[in-house]
Structure formats: C-alpha cells, structure tokens
Amino acid sequence: MSETRQLFGAEDLRAKLYERGYKMTPQRKEILKIFVEHSDRHHMSAEDVYNILRDKDSEIGLATVYRALDLLSKLGILVQVDFGDGCARYELNTADPKIHHHHHLICLKCRKVIEFEEDLLDELEGLIDEEFGFQTINHEVKFFGYCQDCRRSMEGD
Amino acid sequence: MSETRQLFGAEDLRAKLYERGYKMTPQRKEILKIFVEHSDRHHMSAEDVYNILRDKDSEIGLATVYRALDLLSKLGILVQVDFGDGCARYELNTADPKIHHHHHLICLKCRKVIEFEEDLLDELEGLIDEEFGFQTINHEVKFFGYCQDCRRSMEGD
DNA sequence: ATGGGTGCAAAGGTTTTGCACTCCG
C-alpha cells in the first residue's frame, strides 16, 4: 500500500511506458530520477539535464536526453514549458491533474522565474469546452514584468 | 480629428520610433503594414512575414524582418507569442492595454489556434503585485488540448 | 555628412535525424 509514496518512482515509469508499448531503459529511469531529485529546481532544459548527467559521470548522450524528455512529456510525466529564452524547459507533472496548476512570473530584466499557485482557471476550462468544444489537457499562464528587486534597481530611471 | 482611425498607421510608427531615437524606414513601414493588412491572420512568424514580402516582390531580407519584429515588439507595437512550434510568432498589440487580453487555445493534434477574449486575469495582476511585488507588463495564457474537429476524428480511438 | 539601417552570407544555438551498435522483453 504505497499510494502516497513520494513523487514518481521507477515502477510508475515502467507501468506508463509499458502501457504504451515503450521499453524501460536505464537512461529513461536516470533522466526521470533527475527531475525527482531536483524537484526544487524546476523547469530544466535538455542542456541542464545533460550537464547534471555529465557531473554524475553518466554516459547518456544529449540526443537521448532530448528523446527522453519528449517521450516523458507524451506520457504526461513531464510537462514542457517555454519561457522564451530560446530553449524548451521541462518540469515534473504532479500526478493529480488538479494540483499542477502553478504558473510563472517571468522577470523581463533579470529573467528570474517566480512560481505561484492559482486554480482560478479551472472554471474557465469548463466554459471553454462549452463555447468551443475544446478539451483542455493542460494550460499555461505566464506573467511577464518586473520583479521586486529589478523594480527597486530601476527606480532611478 | 482622426483618433479613431484604423489600427496603426505610418505616422503612429514614425512617432514611436522617433520617441526612442530610431529612424523611420520603408522596411519597417512595410513590415508593420503586413500586420495591419493581415490583422485577421494573427500570429505570424518571421518566415511568414518574409514569404508575404517575397510574394509582393519586396527586396527586404530575412535578417531585416527579424530585426524589425524585435524592434516593433520593444516599441510595444507587436507582441511576441510562442506556441511551442519552434518559432517565435508576433501579433499586433492593440493600443488599449485593457483590450489586448485575448488568449489562445492550441490544438495538440492539428496545431490550430483559436482565440478567445478573457479579462478574468486583470484582478489577478493586482494580487500578484501585492504578494510578490511583481509588476506585470503583459501576460499570456495558453490552453493546450484538442479542438472539436480533432475530438470527433479521434472518437474511434 | 554621418550614424543608424539594410542585405547578404556566415556563424550560433537548439533540436532532430541517420546509422551502426546495444540491450530490453
């Protein structure tokens, strides 16, 4: 009875892969593990993951990282987010679809990303289905602006 | 007394450019004109704009298109949006900051983009300033999912 | 006239792909 185990284990991965006819490999396991271990350090790019692997003396190639991130996203284990900084980023998708609605404040000056929780949009999804017949799988809300620190440092302008 | 003139004219552009020390050029005028003329066909990429220019036998180079799109965004005339399809897209920023809050429904299957208006988030910006001291300049809301057509065509699955 | 702007081509960065080899099931 380990339903409230931590985030996402190797067996969850195996099951999800098997479900769709993919194989479990050490590479996929290792890459997912990095996201679980770095669940504090959200939204990592392929390069970020690759660098962590190299630090660990892993032999996993960059192409494999890209392929794994893509696959894990398709399986709904990761979600891709894009902060307009020229590379795709990924973060763990928490299991409960009602929980993963955190959003991002992106500072246009220092590029810092602040997260916040907000479930305000759930009701909106219902309206969107009614009006457009559109079934929302995931949504993404980003606020671009200036963070507290940068606002202070710009006061002189 | 032409305050309610159409979208965005050459003189508005000249003024905005001058204001920041940039020059008015035929290229910049032409590129903006494309957005005004194609205000129905939203969110165009640099390549899209370049192709329209080529159809018109314009000599404007792709690098100039990129530079102009970047500049027009900095001036607040265009806004950059990203649908995760590998290239940056741009659309006209309507003059009134309270009006431009339309958002996007992006179909994961056919890549169609549906727009909808929703000002629900204005109140949220106030809360964000209070809580994080973050000053929002612009926000972006995207719903990823399946459109009506694709849902129908997938019914067999 | 003069400094910003342009066009071209080359370089840059991220992501994808072809192919031989490996290894999971």
Next chain:
DNA sequence: CGGAGTGCAAAACCTTTGCACCCAT
C-alpha cells in the same frame, strides 16, 4: 532473438551577427 533504444556526428532549423554599402535625418 528482434526490434526498440542509444550514442555519435552530421544535418536541419530558427535566429543572430559581421561587414560593406545605403539612406533617413
């Protein structure tokens, strides 16, 4: 075993940059 998965390097993309020339101001 057999086919999916991997690693490497090359290719493919989108975007930026260097440079000589051009043209708004």
